[in-house]
Amino acid sequence: MRKLPLNTPTPAHSALGVVGTGVEHDSAWLHTSGQARYIDDLPAPEGLLHAAVGHSEQAHAWILELDLSRVHASPGVVAVITAADVPGHLDIGPVFPGDPVLAQDTVEHIGQPLFAVAATSHEAARKAARKAIVKYQPLEAVITVQDALEQQLFVRPGRRQQRGDPDQAIAGACHQLKGQQHIGGQEHFYLESQACLVEPTEDGGMFVHTSSQHPSEVQKLVAEVLGLPIHCVQAEVRRMGGGFGGKETQAAPLACVAALLARVTGCPVKYRLSRSDDMVQTGKRHDFFNTYHIGFDDSGLIKGADLMVAGRCGYSPDLSDAIVDRAMFHACNAYYLDQARVVGHRCKTHTVSNTAFRGFGGPQGMMIIEQAMDDIARHLGKDPLDIRKLNLFGPGRDVSHYGQTIEQQVLPELIAQLERSSAYRQRRQEIIALNARNPVLKRGLALTPVQFGISFTAKHLNQAGALVHIYTDGSIQVNHGGTEMGQGLYIKVAQVVATAFQVDVARVKVSATRTDKVPNTSPTAASSGSDLNGMAALDACEKILGGLTAFASSHWNVPEEHVRFHANQVHIGDHCLSWEDFIQTAYMHRISLSSSGFYATPKIHYDHDAGQGRPFLYYTNSAACSEVVVDTLTGEYRVLRTDILHDAGRSLNPAIDMGQIEGGFIQGMGWLTTEELVYSAEGRLLTTGPATYKIPAVSDCPPDLRVALLKDSPNHEATVFHSKAVGEPPFMLGISVWSALRDAVSSLSDYRFSPPLDTPATPERVLNAVTETRRWVNQQENGQ
Structure with a gap:
């Protein structure tokens, strides 16, 4: 199979918009002109109903009585459901259990959904959801990280990464410092709040238009709550009005609620959150409580470090296990910690379950060592930049406290340039x-x-698929598992495909992400969207190129190395055809113009028990x-x-x-x-x-x-x-x-x-x- 040389730059005089050029976002004009369609802009299907949920008013309590008679009687209400109406799985925890789609006997945060309403308008549904009469028996509520640490209340067990004997190294150092910090959380505040539109299909399934970074998870969880096989549910994402991690897991509960109401009513159901409901009902960046104890010499070089990072996870695990893992990985940021211990705690509180946010715990982890760098500088009367430069990873000091070698040393020169x-x-x-x-x-x-590791910390997520079609006029359509939330992933993948075939990027169109085109996709997260989906698309292109090259070689009787794709043309020995003429010829000779592609990130591995x-x-x-x-x-x-x-x-x-x-x-x-x-x-x-x-x-x-x-x-x-x-x-x-x-x-x-x-x-x-x-x-x- 012909392999595209990945280590050579694109020719200077080539097709338009290939990799390395500053092509505008594929939806830029649609965004600025207001023509880009989001979930709430889709044409309303016939019989559309609107969803809302009733929220808990207690942080932690038994539900003694749930009287919904006034909700049923409210104008416009078509259906009301509770946990008892869920035919399949009640728990929709994305990794670990703990997230009921609707509360059953107990509530564990203010804003937790108790029941759901379908009504003839958005306003009618919201008004009806407020009319429930709920009686609670309050229980003790744990709100802060410190309270959770004192009570040893966690959503997942703590973990440790350690190298050497940090206690001895700190004790033997010329200087010691201790410090602590409280790092606040953060609301995603995407412009488009959480939203979905679910339509029943003729075969008893569901089609889900979702504003989600993880359409495959939406597909799977909707199928599970309905008690259906996954192939009965299709999920589609054309674009999101921002995500930042807040739509990695948090979009699925809305889709599940809407699907349950669609099943009961037989009608399409839209569920979108108001800004206030979105902020109350969905998770945020974890706030952290961090501590350090470090020993260092007269120059400011760290000899030993004992770091602790503790995240407020909320009432359920959600993605907190991996988020605190990444905080632990990045607790050293760009600095070599020789004798070091990093301990991470996943604190359970009776607040909304916190979730992914840009950086996924890495920013909170970096904060503690950056505070330490400033503190060392003040203690020694030195410039903080000099302390930072002294402690950077470098030759002979290039292995992290969790065992990974920093193979490409970029920061020393990068910092020198910026300085x-x-x-x-x-x-x-x-x-x-x-x-x-x-x-x-x-x-x-x-x-x-900043030194930030690239890959999902959950190994199985480091995979992607893509589907590439070339049509007989030479135009190209691409579908892949990544989602577009304004970050430009679609145009980047289009540029990768254009570069592979050496055609103008205008010939390439990336279609909406759909689970029935590319299955079992990973979320668009961990900064891996272009890495994973770009490589999967490139793999599909290489397969097509292999067939096209073999055909050209055989049809024109030239060696394969004399077949070259360049600047919207195909050069075959002494012959030169336009891209579209060559594709038409290949089609007439029954050559495949379509292929799937796949990529799995190599080399990565991690032993959680050993912390290495x-x-x-x-x-x-x-x-x-x-x-x-x-x-x-x-x-x-x-x-x-x-x-x-x-x-x-x-x-x-x-x-x-x-x-x-x-x-x-x-x-x-x-x-x-x-x-x-x-x-x-x-x-x-x-x-x-x-x-x-x-x-x-x-x-x-x-x-x-x-x-x-x-x-x-x-x-x-x-x-x-x-x-x-x-x-x-x-x-x-x-x-x-x-x-x-x-x-x-x-x-x-x-x-x-x-x-x-x-x-x-x-x-x-x-x-x-x-x-x-x-x-x-x-x-x-x-x-x-």
């Missing part, structure tokens, strides 16, 4: 001088790295340098400038990747600064909409934002055209803003004190950090 291009050293001196002159407005500067292995195929690297100004009288602040350098390997689409980097950084900055989830003591979410929950606006973005891709850094692994993932790694660049805020506050102590600053670093918390720093200064001056 120069951002003028870090010059600006550091200018900021020190400026802070000395200004008693109120203090500036801060921080340069922080190679969970990632490779790492993506980047760094950001951020400057802030803080008003020490109020705690208010602004981000003034951010410089970013990101390693995307041989970028499939530099324009798309740059957009992902910019958006990821801003979202990460929002997580650490303005986005605050507030719960009452009873476990009720109080921030349920944009009036109370602050995502970054244009005015929050640094007015000077400079983003560049690292040049001449192809992936050493055989990924698709030696590109590297871009989706999640830029998110962690927001840590530079948090570190810069600490730097600004630390200037009040002449950089001798490392201020505590939990996240999100709201003005109130920044002002508290200012107060703590001034208190420390006063104590030092008074000799305390």
Whole structure:
């Protein structure tokens, strides 16, 4: 079979829009003109009903009585169902059990669905769902991570990764420090809230239009709750209005509820959540409580480290086992921890079950070591960047605490480049001088790295399929298991196919993701969408190319090596045909113009019991340098400038990747600064909409934002055209803003004190950090 050379760049004079060029998003015009169809834009099928659910008002309680008579009698109501009406599986936990589609005897968080209503309008369904009379017997509710740790209440057992004897290494070090931090959660706040449209089929099955990152999981769970074989259910995703991980598992419960109502009524059912219901009813990024105990020498080199990361998982496992795993993997970020222990806890609380979010636990894990880097610098009176550079992975220090060798050393040179291009050293001196002159407005500067592993931590998910058709006019249709949520996956896969056949990307169309075209797909997550689906599509193209090359060789009697596809033409010895003429000729000679493709990520393995292995195929690297100004009288602040350098390997689409980097950084900055989830003591979410929950606006973005891709850094692994993932790694660049805020506050102590600053670093918390720093200064001056 002809193999496409993955290690050679695309010719400079080639087809239009191939890999490496900045082609616009395939739906860009549809998005901006308002013509892109989302679930709520689909034409309403005849007899459409609308769904809503009744929510628990208790965080943890027995259900003593559920009186639905007023719900049944409400205007427009067609059907009402409870857990007793589920013909198949009641539990729809995505990995481990614990997620009933409707509560049965017990509720474990405020907002948990108790029953579902189908009515003739969205408003009628919502009004009816509020009319239930529910009597509870309240039980003890655990709300915070600390309470769960004290009570040893977990959704899954804890795990440990360890190398050497960290206790002895810490005890023998010249210096020791301890620290802790609270890392807040984050609402996904996708523009399109959770939604689905389920239609009964003539054969007793269901067709599900879903806004999901994991259509195969939706298909499977809908089949299971209905008691049907999986082939009776088809799921389709054309696009989502944002996902960020919030639609990896959280879309399936809606589809299951709608399918149950469609089964009872025989009518199509749409179920979409209002923003407030979405925020109350669906999971978020895990908030974490982290601690460190480290020992280091006079230069700041870490000799031993004992780290703990504990995530608030909510009432059920959902994806928390893997999320805390990734927090443990990334607790070292980009730094070599020789003698080290990392312990991860999966804390059960009576709050909504938290779920995947961009970075999947990695950002929360990185935060503890980045705090330690700043703390070491303040303790020794050194520049934090020097401490970070000293502790980076490098030659002879290239094996992580979980046993994976860092084979491609990118960060030392990447950081050196950013240090120069951002003028870090010059600006550091200018900021020190400026802070000395200004008693109120203090500036801060921080340069922080990111080293993020690419692969699903669950090995079986590292696979993908694709289907490629060439039609007789030379046009090409592709279907693959990845979903489009605005990140540009479809256009990237189209570019891969165009490059394989060396035709204009305009000839390639990627159709909606459907479970009856490519089965058993993995979620579009873990920054692996392009890696997995691009390689699967490329595999299908190579199979077709193999047949076309053999046909050309035989038909024109030339060696196969004399058959070349280039610039919308096929060169066969001395013959040259246009792409469409050649395809027509191949069709007339009964040559296959269609193939499926498959890819499974190689090399990865991990032993959870031993805490050792190679969970990632490779790492993506980047760094950001951020400057802030803080008003020490109020705690208010602004981000003034951010410089970013990101390693995307041989970028499939530099324009798309740059957009992902910019958006990821801003979202990460929002997580650490303005986005605050507030719960009452009873476990009720109080921030349920944009009036109370602050995502970054244009005015929050640094007015000077400079983003560049690292040049001449192809992936050493055989990924698709030696590109590297871009989706999640830029998110962690927001840590530079948090570190810069600490730097600004630390200037009040002449950089001798490392201020505590939990996240999100709201003005109130920044002002508290200012107060703590001034208190420390006063104590030092008074000799305390």
